[in-house]
Amino acid sequence: MYRSHILVCGGTGCHSSRSAEIVEKMQEELAAVGLTDEVQVVQTGCFGLCALGPIVIVYPEGAFYSHITPEDVKEIVDEHLLKGRIVKRLLYQETLDGDNIKSLNETSFYNKQKRIALRNCGVINPESIDEYIGTDGYLALAKVLTEMTPDDVIDVMLKSGLRGRGGAGFPTGMKWNFAKAQPKGQKYVCCNADEGDPGAFMDRSILEGDPHAVLEAMAIAGYTIGANQGYIYVRAEYPIAVKRLQIAINQAREYGLLGKNILNTGFDFDIDLRLGAGAFVCGEETALMTSIEGNRGEPRPRPPFPAVKGLFGKPTILNNVETYANVPRIILNGADWFRSMGTEKSTGTKVFALGGKIKNTGLVEVPMGTTMREIIEDIGGGAPSGKKVKAAQTGGPSGGCIPADLFDTPVDFESLQAIGSMMGSGGLVVMDEDNCMVDIAKFFLDFTVGESCGKCAPCRIGTRRIYEILTKITEGEAEMEDLDTLKELCMHVKQNSLCALGQTAPNPVLSTMQYFMDEYIAHVRDKKCPTGVCQKLLQYVIIPEKCTGCTLCKRNCPVEAIDGKVKEKHTIDTSKCIKCGVCMEKCRFGAIIKQ
Amino acid sequence: MITNIESLKKIRDQFKPVVDFRKENSPDATKVLVCMGTSGIAAGAREILLALASEVTDKQIHNVIVTQTGAADIPGAEPVLKVAKNGETVTYVNMTPEKALRILNEHVVQGTVVSEYTLDAANAK
Numbered sequence A: 001m002y003r004s005h006i007l008v009c010g011g012t013g014c015h016s017s018r019s020a021e022i023v024e025k026m027q028e029e030l031a032a033v034g035l036t037d038e039v040q041v042v043q044t045g046c047f048g049l050c051a052l053g054p055i056v057i058v059y060p061e062g063a064f065y066s067h068i069t070p071e072d073v074k075e076i077v078d079e080h081l082l083k084g085r086i087v088k089r090l091l092y093q094e095t096l097d098g099d100n101i102k103s104l105n106e107t108s109f110y111n112k113q114k115r116i117a118l119r120n121c122g123v124i125n126p127e128s129i130d131e132y133i134g135t136d137g138y139l140a141l142a143k144v145l146t147e148m149t150p151d152d153v154i155d156v157m158l159k160s161g162l163r164g165r166g167g168a169g170f171p172t173g174m175k176w177n178f179a180k181a182q183p184k185g186q187k188y189v190c191c192n193a194d195e196g197d198p199g200a201f202m203d204r205s206i207l208e209g210d211p212h213a214v215l216e217a218m219a220i221a222g223y224t225i226g227a228n229q230g231y232i233y234v235r236a237e238y239p240i241a242v243k244r245l246q247i248a249i250n251q252a253r254e255y256g257l258l259g260k261n262i263l264n265t266g267f268d269f270d271i272d273l274r275l276g277a278g279a280f281v282c283g284e285e286t287a288l289m290t291s292i293e294g295n296r297g298e299p300r301p302r303p304p305f306p307a308v309k310g311l312f313g314k315p316t317i318l319n320n321v322e323t324y325a326n327v328p329r330i331i332l333n334g335a336d337w338f339r340s341m342g343t344e345k346s347t348g349t350k351v352f353a354l355g356g357k358i359k360n361t362g363l364v365e366v367p368m369g370t371t372m373r374e375i376i377e378d379i380g381g382g383a384p385s386g387k388k389v390k391a392a393q394t395g396g397p398s399g400g401c402i403p404a405d406l407f408d409t410p411v412d413f414e415s416l417q418a419i420g421s422m423m424g425s426g427g428l429v430v431m432d433e434d435n436c437m438v439d440i441a442k443f444f445l446d447f448t449v450g451e452s453c454g455k456c457a458p459c460r461i462g463t464r465r466i467y468e469i470l471t472k473i474t475e476g477e478a479e480m481e482d483l484d485t486l487k488e489l490c491m492h493v494k495q496n497s498l499c500a501l502g503q504t505a506p507n508p509v510l511s512t513m514q515y516f517m518d519e520y521i522a523h524v525r526d527k528k529c530p531t532g533v534c535q536k537l538l539q540y541v542i543i544p545e546k547c548t549g550c551t552l553c554k555r556n557c558p559v560e561a562i563d564g565k566v567k568e569k570h571t572i573d574t575s576k577c578i579k580c581g582v583c584m585e586k587c588r589f590g591a592i593i594k595q
Numbered sequence B: 001m002i003t004n005i006e007s008l009k010k011i012r013d014q015f016k017p018v019v020d021f022r023k024e025n026s027p028d029a030t031k032v033l034v035c036m037g038t039s040g041i042a043a044g045a046r047e048i049l050l051a052l053a054s055e056v057t058d059k060q061i062h063n064v065i066v067t068q069t070g071a072a073d074i075p076g077a078e079p080v081l082k083v084a085k086n087g088e089t090v091t092y093v094n095m096t097p098e099k100a101l102r103i104l105n106e107h108v109v110q111g112t113v114v115s116e117y118t119l120d121a122a123n124a125k
Helices: A013-017 A019-032 A072-083 A129-134 A137-147 A150-160 A172-181 A203-211 A213-224 A239-254 A285-292 A321-332 A336-341 A370-380 A413-418 A437-451 A456-473 A480-498 A500-505 A507-515 A519-524 A552-556 A582-586 B003-018 B038-041 B047-057 B099-107 B119-125
Strands: A004-009 A039-044 A056-057 A064-065 A188-192 A229-235 A259-262 A267-276 A314-321 A347-357 A364-366 A391-396 A400-403 A427-432 A540-542 A593-594 B030-035 B064-067 B081-087 B088-092
Touching: A004 A013, A004 A019, A013 A203, A019 A039, A019 B064, A056 A072, A064 A072, A129 A213, A129 A239, A129 B003, A137 A213, A137 A321, A137 B003, A150 A172, A150 A213, A150 A321, A150 A336, A172 A314, A188 A213, A188 A285, A188 A321, A203 A213, A203 A239, A203 A321, A203 A347, A213 A229, A213 A267, A213 A314, A213 A321, A229 A239, A229 A285, A239 A267, A259 A507, A259 B030, A267 A285, A285 A314, A285 A347, A314 A321, A321 A336, A364 A370, A364 B064, A370 A391, A370 A427, A391 A437, A400 A437, A400 A507, A400 B030, A437 A456, A437 A500, A437 A507, A437 A519, A456 A480, A456 A500, A456 A519, A480 A500, A480 A507, A480 A519, A507 A519, A552 A582, A582 A593, B030 B047, B030 B099, B038 B047, B047 B099, B081 B099, B088 B099
Parallel strands: A004 A039, A188 A229, A188 A314, A229 A267, A347 A427, B030 B064
Antiparallel strands: A004 A056, A056 A064, A259 A267, A347 A364, A391 A400, A391 A427, A540 A593, B030 B081, B081 B088
């Protein structure tokens, strides 16, 4: 029995900013004042508000400390835990309300959120199966095994309307039903934890914060379709997630919640990890299974679909981490409870990873149908610089850019597709006025060119040609005809690629062309980059009125492109200039500008 | 090894209070504050805090926050306990763990102020 709990975020973000050291120091300081038996220190998963990390929450008061360093620990222990005085200077300022502290649920970041998939992240110790069981963990599995037939489970899943959270949004119950309908024999349950979109970290956080939820859901799926073996395909770049998953699997085996004859019901199910090397294409289901089989991760044509012929040629279901995380709650609380959240066709909630030019970088979970504006402005707090948000990219390299004037679009599978983007796995990258949309499209294409597996020509060659045209545009060497070629090429790659990687790779280009054509035209026709991002289209010039002839720029120019004598106006020879920007940085009079 | 649903529920019942402790308390929760300045600690406030905290967990009394606060600044009255309920704060003085548990049961749970231990009663003497 502890009178106080100190929760320290142990997600990847906070971990990188020394949260492990904070835990150690906390224990040392507590021991120094003799509080070890009264106060429990728990390393949890992600709280979501990564921008404020490392985060420490002290209960029962619910004091939310932000940006904590190991040096702050002594003060928290001495003041708060020993003397009962909350350290106000370290509190998340939004929770400070005069002399009182507000509940987190009253802050703008949390009050619109509904945490289902993230319910235990930042609450339990992910390395303790007992704490997971304390949240009704494994009771859904027990209920399924003792009270429900596989058909009952499928019935609940179908009624709940749960759709795949990995991006495509296929109804989960239907997927399970296909696999169940296959003749009895060896079948497999797989979990796709190969989260590869730049800027997406929803699945990582669930695995780090609540690994047992995924194991439980996979066992439920195994019982439903008649499989006794599961695989979690997780990327090796997620070392904390891998470690906690392995601990969780070992604990579940020890408790007999994985393995032979689970809960004495005769049901056998076990799970093993398979580590991926971080290839983006392995997030595609057929490539993922090829990789688990020990081969090079390349997709294959569908049909046959995995539910019929999947891993090792056997019927297989493959669901995303976040999809699984919803399953135990749906079993316990019922399909109607789940349907009560979200929209008619997109039920439940969705986790988004907010990143880019946004104040509250982090993880948010909102009911489907929440508008982009609510997520970006109300929860995310808008751009940190106070600049205007120009667009948001959903769905990573497979998705599209949504312009700010469409931010009232509700976030659900259909609405996002209708405006040329997609839900994707939930990455949401925000861009402000300083971002060049052509450059953004080029960034994503650079990514897909590198990640294309090379099996089919449209993707292998097509994405590279698209990238080359984008490069020409950003360097001011493109003609207006190139824009037509670009569009045609995009459509070709989209229609002819073998798997989703190639089929969706042109989306960033097509959506930016649809909504930001003026920027493309400015690059091509006027040879200008309106935001000043594209180096080749820039010129550094000296404003004669402001130049004092101090020679500082001339002395610092690495290519001797600046001419001028002491106390005379200097000039830049644009034919020699390499646009490194050193002169502008060095000038003390603001006399050098780029245009 | 867990072989049946009953033993699973047993573990659940054991750890549910631990996890629930970390849930957000509602703003209308009753606060039980133990004054823990230097004199309070010297007079035995720590034992009182621990007795209250374990009672709340063991009996699964909900919507109550047992925590500490700074010195009470009431000479000769330590240990001091304050109960903030429904917007009213009652101060109890010269506490012992036994008296504190009685206050928890009668005032916090049942809603009747234990008038014989209050500061007002002490002043009236």
